[in-house]
Amino acid sequence: MPSETSACEFDIAILGGGPVGCALALLLARLSPRPERIVMLQSDAASRYGHTPEMDPRVLAVNHGSRVLLESLGAWPERCADIRTIHVSQRGRLGRTLIKHTDFAVPQLGCVVRYGALIEQLTRAVQASGVSVRHGASAEIRHQDARGVQLSQGQDILQSAIVVQADGGSPTEIRRTYQQMALLTRVRASLPRTGWAFERFTREGPLAILPHPEATDQQSIVWCCAPERAEHLHTLNAADFSLALTQAFGGRLGSLKVQEKVSLFPLALSVRAAPVNGRVIAIGNAAQTLHPVAGQGLNLGLRDAASLAIALRDWLPVTNQEPSAALEQFVHMRQPDRQLTTHLTDLMSRVFTSGWPIIEHSAGLALLAMDLIPALRAPLARHLLQGLRL
Ligand SMILES: Cc1cc2nc3c(=O)[nH]c(=O)nc-3n(C[C@H](O)[C@H](O)[C@H](O)COP(=O)(O)OP(=O)(O)OC[C@H]3O[C@@H](n4cnc5c(N)ncnc54)[C@H](O)[C@@H]3O)c2cc1C
Known part of the structure; x- marks a missing residue:
């Protein structure tokens, strides 16, 4: 029987408003009875690939499955x-x-689709979803205990039951x-x-x-x-x-x-061996940053977001209970896909250059x-x- 914990300011804090963080926010907004208790923290600092999404030169090949998901979230760019x-x-x-x-x-x-155009649609949809959005300094995880996770954004301190890292940061555990x-x-x-x-x-x-x-x-x-x-x-x-x-x-x-x-x-390839650490979960590029061959990074990240939302569905109405069973289910669901896609893209990027x-x-x-x-x-x-x- 899961134990109860005292109330936090937020149920879920999503760190990073890239395509994966936004998609998760939209999925959770539909499942949560109190979407305002989900907060997305987006940094105003320049990203690694461009000063603003608008200036990011990436175009992304989005597969059929991802398109269906993005369309269902009302976030499909006009031009593709x-x-x-x-x-x-x-x-x-x-x-x-x-x-x-x-x-x-x-x-x-x-x-x-163009990265900037996708972000524009997703951000607009998140603003209308009822999820709380905070723009500002880069958010940081300070510490976690059995009750939740403490974060900071600039001078502000926030407390959330769980935190999802969707900040695109390269995990350093397995790196090539x-x-x-x-x-x-x-x-x-x-x-x-x-x-x-x-x-x-x-x-x-x-x-x-x-x-x-x-x-x-x-x-x-x-x-x-x-x-x-x-x-x-x-x-x-x-x-x-x-x-x-x-x-x-x-x-x-x-x-x-x-x-x-x-x-x-x-x-570079970087993969976090375990995407869950206590009450902190990594998804998208924060969990695995892949070689761009075959255009799989975003597609895999969107599947992370969809699986996490499914795993958290039954926990969302009872967020004073501890979430470990839901998070274990998430790890179990994601392992085969993460492993296969990571190995496949790694192999494809190297086999012809041996x-x-x-x-x-x-x-x-x-x-x-x-x-x-x-x-x-x-x-x-x-x-x-x-x-x-x-
Ligand atoms: C050249 C290239 C081509 C690619 N082509 C494809 C392709 O064709 N198809 C495909 O599926 N994938 C492709 N990818 C991969 C794809 O771009 C990534 O997998 C995808 O953007 C990951 O999304 P994300 O939301 O996890 O991270 P990001 O897109 O990196 O977004 C993270 C966001 O979090 C914000 N942030 C960072 N730190 C903090 C913080 N501390 N606090 C608050 N906010 C923060 C950042 O500013 C950013 O807005 C390509 C990548 C590259 C480099």
């Missing part, structure tokens, strides 16, 4: 680009696979530095293919080309390569960068011409086999498109 075909290939070796929306009888395999950096930009292709996304594996790292959500005649680039080469490419003028990119990608889209400033991001011809050739053959045998292609594609079903 459909992905109907995904072309996966390996530079300089045999093997490619095509994944089409018709293989899965869905109107599209996924969509591309990829020796890769990502170059992000927008290009115009001379032979565009509407609705196609490309993932091309090169010896230096994966190169993704996605339809752009807001410039419909343009494509978004996420080009991962060794840090020295990335830093060199970053110094090139637009014409030279365009040429290097076209050479790395090959001729499938004709020539690629850069349309905006190129941004540079370091890449420098071992036999491994790279085998990986190329695997791509070819997947193309020829739909039964091999389906499980991988289904996981990447929809994630593990709960």
